[in-house]
Amino acid sequence: MxxxxxxxxxxxxxxxxxxxxxAFARQTGQDMTYSALLAPLDGFRESVxxxxxxxxxxxxxTVPFKEQAYALATRHTPRALAAGAANTLKFEVDGIxxxxxxxxxxxxxxxxxxxxxxAGKRILLMGAGGAARGVIQPLLDQQPAQLFIVNRxxxxxxxxxxxxxxxxxxxxGYAELSGEFDVVINATAASLANDLPPLPDSIFAPDALAYDxxxxxxxxxxxxxxxxxxxxxxxxxxxVEQAAEAFNLWRGVRPDTATxxxxxxxx
Ligand code: ATR
Numbered sequence: 001m002x003x004x005x006x007x008x009x010x011x012x013x014x015x016x017x018x019x020x021x022x023a024f025a026r027q028t029g030q031d032m033t034y035s036a037l038l039a040p041l042d043g044f045r046e047s048v049x050x051x052x053x054x055x056x057x058x059x060x061x062t063v064p065f066k067e068q069a070y071a072l073a074t075r076h077t078p079r080a081l082a083a084g085a086a087n088t089l090k091f092e093v094d095g096i097x098x099x100x101x102x103x104x105x106x107x108x109x110x111x112x113x114x115x116x117x118x119a120g121k122r123i124l125l126m127g128a129g130g131a132a133r134g135v136i137q138p139l140l141d142q143q144p145a146q147l148f149i150v151n152r153x154x155x156x157x158x159x160x161x162x163x164x165x166x167x168x169x170x171x172x173g174y175a176e177l178s179g180e181f182d183v184v185i186n187a188t189a190a191s192l193a194n195d196l197p198p199l200p201d202s203i204f205a206p207d208a209l210a211y212d213x214x215x216x217x218x219x220x221x222x223x224x225x226x227x228x229x230x231x232x233x234x235x236x237x238x239x240v241e242q243a244a245e246a247f248n249l250w251r252g253v254r255p256d257t258a259t260x261x262x263x264x265x266x267x
Contacts, residue, residue, distance in 0.1 A: 061087050184203060
């Protein structure tokens with residue numbers, strides 16, 4: 001019997017995770033299945049409980065259930081604790097381990113795939129919701145010179161920065177932005193609405209990278225970045241890398257991500 005995994009979300013039909021994990025399993029010779037399961041908005045806990053009862057080994061969790069997945073876990077990795085949200089659950093005999101691989105996925109995509117140095121650099125993180133929160137600690141672990149969280153509602157950025165105050169993070173509104181940044185990361189929902197956060201024209205340092213966590217289409221943020229001389233990257237690499245981190249947690253083997261990213265891009 002193959003081991004059983006799935007991604008829970010709502011909506012979830014668009015998810016590329018089944019494709020990615022199938023590619024990882026083929027590549028590493030792991031005997032497992034991975035499907036996409038739609039959980040009712042008010043029935044996440046029950047859906048996961050049923051899945052586990054049916055003998056599943058673990059699950060990924062996407063929007064809007066990551067906080068609920070965190071609450072469901074009986075044990076957490078340090079990076080899940082920092083994020084306050086879980087995108088990966090591992091079902092164990094005596095409980096559920098909650099992990100959050102999003103931040104590690106982003107950092108790996110930046111460093112390994114895109115060749116970006118984070119250490120000593122000025123990082124601007126746009127957004128103060130769950131997507132932003134999940135990547136702060138892994139970014140700080142790389143010891144940037146500066147991490148500024150900017151948000152449409154400045155208070156939320158300030159609160160979030162306070163939660164990571166030991167790392168020297170600062171937060172505020174777009175009107176407070178000054179100076180240049182080496183890496184600008186879009187963790188807002190603006191791209192979904194084809195919207196551009198109000199960034200100053202002078203935000204990008206020479207050789208800056210603009211990173212949009214969204215993938216699958218060009219965004220106003222990436223177009224803005226290119227028009228201002230920055231290199232632009234979408235979030236497809238992060239998607240594959242966070243999946244690889246989850247796969248490694250479950251199976252104890254790290255798949256090769258570059259080939260999977262390439263084949264997804266070729267579509
Ligand atoms: P997620 O879990 O994806 O982070 P979220 O918690 O709803 O989703 O957070 C969405 C983030 O995108 C927030 O930081 C939001 O700003 P506010 O806190 O001011 O609402 C930000 N956001 C959404 N639409 C935006 C837009 N058009 N321009 C700038 N920021 C936007």
